[in-house]
Amino acid sequence: MSQEKKQAIIRNAAILCVLFVVTAVTVIFGMMLTLRHFNVFAEYGKIIALTIAVFVLFAVFYVYLNYSSNSRSLESMSNLKLISVAYTAIVIGILLSCATGAYLSWYALPLAFVSLIVGILIRVRVGIMATVIAGMSVMIISPATEQIQDASAVMPIVLGCFIGMLSGFVMAFLIRKRYSRFKLTWGALIVSLAMMPFSALMTILYTFDATTVLYNAIFTAMGNMLAVAVITASLPLYERIFNVWTDFRLQELITLRQPLLRKLNEEAPGTFSHSMAVANLAESCAVAIGINPYMARVCGYFHDIGKIKNPQFFIENQKDGYNPHDELIPEVSVSMITRHTTAGYEMLREVHMPEEICKAALEHHGDSPVSYFYMKVKSITEGDVDNKEFCYEGPCPTTKYSAIIMICDICEAMFRAKPPEDIQSLEKAVDGVIKSRLTEGQLDDCGLTMHDLKLIKQTICRAIPASMHKRIDYDKAKERR
Numbered sequence: 001m002s003q004e005k006k007q008a009i010i011r012n013a014a015i016l017c018v019l020f021v022v023t024a025v026t027v028i029f030g031m032m033l034t035l036r037h038f039n040v041f042a043e044y045g046k047i048i049a050l051t052i053a054v055f056v057l058f059a060v061f062y063v064y065l066n067y068s069s070n071s072r073s074l075e076s077m078s079n080l081k082l083i084s085v086a087y088t089a090i091v092i093g094i095l096l097s098c099a100t101g102a103y104l105s106w107y108a109l110p111l112a113f114v115s116l117i118v119g120i121l122i123r124v125r126v127g128i129m130a131t132v133i134a135g136m137s138v139m140i141i142s143p144a145t146e147q148i149q150d151a152s153a154v155m156p157i158v159l160g161c162f163i164g165m166l167s168g169f170v171m172a173f174l175i176r177k178r179y180s181r182f183k184l185t186w187g188a189l190i191v192s193l194a195m196m197p198f199s200a201l202m203t204i205l206y207t208f209d210a211t212t213v214l215y216n217a218i219f220t221a222m223g224n225m226l227a228v229a230v231i232t233a234s235l236p237l238y239e240r241i242f243n244v245w246t247d248f249r250l251q252e253l254i255t256l257r258q259p260l261l262r263k264l265n266e267e268a269p270g271t272f273s274h275s276m277a278v279a280n281l282a283e284s285c286a287v288a289i290g291i292n293p294y295m296a297r298v299c300g301y302f303h304d305i306g307k308i309k310n311p312q313f314f315i316e317n318q319k320d321g322y323n324p325h326d327e328l329i330p331e332v333s334v335s336m337i338t339r340h341t342t343a344g345y346e347m348l349r350e351v352h353m354p355e356e357i358c359k360a361a362l363e364h365h366g367d368s369p370v371s372y373f374y375m376k377v378k379s380i381t382e383g384d385v386d387n388k389e390f391c392y393e394g395p396c397p398t399t400k401y402s403a404i405i406m407i408c409d410i411c412e413a414m415f416r417a418k419p420p421e422d423i424q425s426l427e428k429a430v431d432g433v434i435k436s437r438l439t440e441g442q443l444d445d446c447g448l449t450m451h452d453l454k455l456i457k458q459t460i461c462r463a464i465p466a467s468m469h470k471r472i473d474y475d476k477a478k479e480r481r
């Protein structure tokens with residue numbers, strides 16, 4: 001057996017042991033919440049039996065989580081973080097449901113909390129699976145602890161869990177990964193209203209008492225609203241504790257309250273304006289190829305953040321015709337320019353920015369040469385000039401975000417310097433940028449397909465004319481009047 005396999009077995013066994021302890025604690029607390037007079041020592045037989053039953057569910061989920069973590073969409077999240085986020089949500093969901101069931105109603109179970117929090121932080125499909133595990137665990141723990149005299153008393157618990165899980169599935173699908181606070185609140189309200197008649201129908205299965213039917217329908221709506229309230233309160237904590245970058249948190253990075261961005265605006269206004277334009281283009285491209293547009297936008301905002309170390313060395317920030325490169329030899333100029341990628345990467349790592357954003361700052365020029373200075377030296381030197389001395393350090397883009405920023409960065413700078421004359425010249429230029437990067441091998445490791453590149457080209461060709469539209473010259477208009 002290879003060393004790697006041995007380590008994997010030890011790691012899995014250790015995680016399962018921890019999960020067993022977590023299961024036992026959850027079962028004990030679940031019983032404490034549902035049993036009026038609970039005594040750990042008197043109930044130890046039941047505790048062991050329930051722990052084993054719930055642990056089987058937890059272990060099945062662990063296998064599923066391991067399988068899911070291999071998929072490309074979850075690559076950015078470490079396995080341990082994935083497990084911690086999912087299981088804390090399940091445990092909180094179980095305990096909240098036990099408490100709500102025991103003290104309010106079994107129809108008011110906030111199981112939607114699990115599907116939404118895991119759906120938002122990890123993935124909708126994982127959220128749905130987590131809700132099934134949490135719902136089934138509540139079904140196992142609660143009937144076994146209630147003072148149940150006959151089988152009919154189990155009915156409301158089972159139906160309540162079923163309705164709670166169903167609400168969770170519908171809300172997770174309604175909200176998906178692209179959510180907003182508006183969607184969250186209104187989604188909960190709509191799902192609650194839609195689930196009320198369903199809940200009433202379920203109650204009719206075992207009683208025709210009109211008051212019970214009405215109350216259960218109202219409790220179902222209350223459970224969903226409670227789930228959203230708990231999510232709203234706990235999401236910022238989840239984001240900070242597990243360092244997960246949700247859309248809410250990414251949006252906080254693109255305001256001028258963010259110190260680095262404010263500094264860029266104050267000290268390098270030209271770069272700031274260029275970054276805004278790149279961010280707009282990158283966001284549109286991300287939408288076109290189906291990756292996170294918020295992440296693409298933030299990558300655009302921060303890709304040139306390293307320029308604040310020496311803003312005057314970049315043409316967009318130079319004022320009054322003064323250019324410090326006139327006083328330097330080309331080799332020094334190149335090193336002043338190329339270091340903005342590594343400087344940006346270090347600055348962003350220091351403030352714990354998401355990995356994708358740090359990489360976009362480091363990789364957005366790949367290992368391409370600073371053509372202007374290379375050509376300048378070539379024109380004044382006899383013989384060969386080593387191209388490598390005029391290149392960025394790299395690496396080439398390793399994420400789709402870095403590659404999008406690379407393409408949008410060149411296009412934005414190129415069309416700002418010389419706006420395209422017509423749509424044909426625009427298409428030709430964008431095509432040329434993408435083809436040259438492909439031939440240089442800059443896009444080899446980024447994961448973009450040829451179809452993605454086609455969509456990116458179409459998006460840029462659509463967005464550039466819109467961003468360079470003409471405005472009315474009001475002074476001339478006044479003169480004509």
Ligand SMILES: [Fe+2]
Pocket residue numbers: 303304340364365
């Ligand atoms: Fe740059």
Ligand SMILES: [Fe+2]
Pocket residue numbers: 274278303304409
């Ligand atoms: Fe740039």
